[in-house]
Amino acid sequence: MSETPAAHVHDSSVPVEPPDVFDVAVIGSGPAGAQAAVSAAHQMRSVLVVEAGGVSQRKGRAFWNKSVDFLDVPVFPGITGPKLSQALVAWMGAQPGHVVTISGVSRHSGIWRRAGMVLRVTRGEAPDGATAPAGYLFEIEASTKALKPGVPLTVERFRARSLVIASGFEDVWPDIEVTEGADRLYQSHRVMFRYAGNRKGWHVCIRCDGHLHVDEHLAIVASGDFGWHVARGAQDFTAKATIFTNGEPPALSEARLAVLKERGIAIETEPIVAHIGKGNDLLGLRLASGREVMADGFFVDYGLKANREYLRPEDGWDPKVDDEGLLVVDDDGAVLGQDDEPIPGLFAAGDIVSGEYNLIATAFGLGQNAGLAAADMMRAW
Numbered sequence: 001m002s003e004t005p006a007a008h009v010h011d012s013s014v015p016v017e018p019p020d021v022f023d024v025a026v027i028g029s030g031p032a033g034a035q036a037a038v039s040a041a042h043q044m045r046s047v048l049v050v051e052a053g054g055v056s057q058r059k060g061r062a063f064w065n066k067s068v069d070f071l072d073v074p075v076f077p078g079i080t081g082p083k084l085s086q087a088l089v090a091w092m093g094a095q096p097g098h099v100v101t102i103s104g105v106s107r108h109s110g111i112w113r114r115a116g117m118v119l120r121v122t123r124g125e126a127p128d129g130a131t132a133p134a135g136y137l138f139e140i141e142a143s144t145k146a147l148k149p150g151v152p153l154t155v156e157r158f159r160a161r162s163l164v165i166a167s168g169f170e171d172v173w174p175d176i177e178v179t180e181g182a183d184r185l186y187q188s189h190r191v192m193f194r195y196a197g198n199r200k201g202w203h204v205c206i207r208c209d210g211h212l213h214v215d216e217h218l219a220i221v222a223s224g225d226f227g228w229h230v231a232r233g234a235q236d237f238t239a240k241a242t243i244f245t246n247g248e249p250p251a252l253s254e255a256r257l258a259v260l261k262e263r264g265i266a267i268e269t270e271p272i273v274a275h276i277g278k279g280n281d282l283l284g285l286r287l288a289s290g291r292e293v294m295a296d297g298f299f300v301d302y303g304l305k306a307n308r309e310y311l312r313p314e315d316g317w318d319p320k321v322d323d324e325g326l327l328v329v330d331d332d333g334a335v336l337g338q339d340d341e342p343i344p345g346l347f348a349a350g351d352i353v354s355g356e357y358n359l360i361a362t363a364f365g366l367g368q369n370a371g372l373a374a375a376d377m378m379r380a381w
Helices: 031-042 081-093 190-194 206-213 224-234 254-262 360-376
Strands: 022-027 046-051 098-102 105-115 117-124 137-143 155-165 169-171 218-221 241-244 266-268 272-278 281-287 292-294 297-300 304-306 334-336 342-348
Touching (some): 022 031, 031 046, 155 360
Parallel strands (some): 155 342, 218 297
Antiparallel strands (some): 137 155, 281 292
């Protein structure tokens, strides 16, 4: 009785050149992207992770939690945003790119990470002998070095048979002490970000950070549905809140205005002109009239911008999205087209997925789902 040959893995301590075509490419290296990459690599697939943080300064919500421990993250209790990012890098690093031989056939497996801001994704033709059906090949164009004034972009191109989008979204920040002439999100809002991610600073998620301000006074900078939902969620933690519309009308129905009045939640419509802070702690807001309003916690919600601009309509991309521009997916994490049919080879996970809680535990689950579905595509039968 013959034995099935065991899998042979080459020495992973020796760097291995990546394949010309990856089985799976993942855009984004937050909880969803890291989980998708690890899950796909665990199925013996070659995985490329393109992460923009070091090139564009784009960071997910988790990163801005700089000094406050997460309390609801699986496996990592009591961990800050930067420490979580480092743990994800180490987790992916435990499955480095290598060559594995199974039943006499060698192929690439594991994870290759590349710093890059994805500029464009197009669909190419599958090479001869590809295990994925023709037409499932993706060509990814990325800027791989930080942009400097007057210096052309450094662009590299990668190919993969399937693609997982885990690039999340950017929170829209209000124009309070914005640096004029700055050409990057972080620079133009660096005063805002100075106070972001601390217990006494700006928060963007009442579910995540409301527990930091139990029975304390909250300042909610938002209007309309955004302000209403933050105030409504805040009731789990405190009855003390003020809504600041920053010069905009409240944009609330009479019924909702009546509820807020009944609950003692005031609405301030004056524009906000400056922060009142000490070090990295935000203490209050200065209004256009010169009046200063102090609070214990500050929540902001101006909506979001989905990070999917690289799926250009001129390249034939027309995914189904919700009112906020987030991608609609099926139960396998496959991105749907306008006809409600899955777009072949294209998956999404994490904050960029419509209709999901924007929480880290949710992102891990969506990432695993999408990573496994992308890996399953590579099977020959």
